[in-house]
Amino acid sequence: GQQVMQIPQYQHVQEGEDFTTYCNSSTTLSNIQWYKQRPGGHPVFLIQLVKSGEVKKQKRLTFQFGEAKKNSSLHITATQTTDVGTYFCASAKSWGKLQFGAGTQVVVTP
Amino acid sequence: DAGVIQSPRHEVTEMGQEVTLRCKPISGHNSLFWYRQTMMRGLELLIYFNNNVPIDDSGMPEDRFSAKMPNASFSTLKIQPSEPRDSAVYFCASTFGDRLAETYEQYFGPGTRLTVT
Numbered sequence: 541g542q543q544v545m546q547i548p549q550y551q552h553v554q555e556g557e558d559f560t561t562y563c564n565s566s567t568t569l570s571n572i573q574w575y576k577q578r579p580g581g582h583p584v585f586l587i588q589l590v591k592s593g594e595v596k597k598q599k600r601l602t603f604q605f606g607e608a609k610k611n612s613s614l615h616i617t618a619t620q621t622t623d624v625g626t627y628f629c630a631s632a633k634s635w636g637k638l639q640f641g642a643g644t645q646v647v648v649t650p
Numbered sequence: 651d652a653g654v655i656q657s658p659r660h661e662v663t664e665m666g667q668e669v670t671l672r673c674k675p676i677s678g679h680n681s682l683f684w685y686r687q688t689m690m691r692g693l694e695l696l697i698y699f700n701n702n703v704p705i706d707d708s709g710m711p712e713d714r715f716s717a718k719m720p721n722a723s724f725s726t727l728k729i730q731p732s733e734p735r736d737s738a739v740y741f742c743a744s745t746f747g748d749r750l751a752e753t754y755e756q757y758f759g760p761g762t763r764l765t766v767t
Contacts, residue, residue: 635681
């Protein structure tokens with residue numbers, strides 16, 4: 541079935557630096573959602589992208605949906621220790637079902 | 651709203667015992683999902699319900715796993731008999747979903763950490 545691939549699997553970032561994580565699919569996605577899971581916590585919804593080329597910002601987080609709707613990215617500027625966690629992208633199916641990627645685990649060093 | 655409620659939060663049991671995990675979805679949501687998360691396999695969808703009806707249980711690993719949703723406000727995931735390889739965090743999530751793939755965010759419960767010794 542359709543899968544979303546996330547890269548990188550792990551991201552070590554120095555506090556204050558920027559980084560980007562990517563979500564790729566071989567097929568066109570109807571939309572994409574991003575979730576964040578803090579260590580020991582549960583996934584929490586961040587944002588949903590629906591339109592081709594859509595860009596949305598949440599403070600230091602910038603989310604982008606590719607023009608072909610086959611990829612998405614999450615860019616974090618000036619990383620803080622509160623950004624630690626695993627970031628998942630997920631593609632939506634019918635009945636509210638989501639196909640989750642494997643996630644990017646982010647570690648921030650002070 | 652209290653969000654998705656799961657119980658117990660932690661469960662330690664011996665191999666061969668029956669385990670029942672419980673979930674109360676957010677009121678008004680009509681889709682409920684059971685996930686399992688491990689370091690090795692990541693976040694796996696086990697089964698999901700829409701309007702209390704199981705839609706897809708292809709993710710249920712074995713016949714030892716069963717799930718029910720007797721009404722819109724309660725679901726259970728049962729493992730009988732349990733095995734050490736079932737040790738994982740089990741999440742329940744709910745949302746409003748329909749056949750046309752209109753999508754809404756999923757709200758996850760805090761999870762049940764299951765350890766089978």
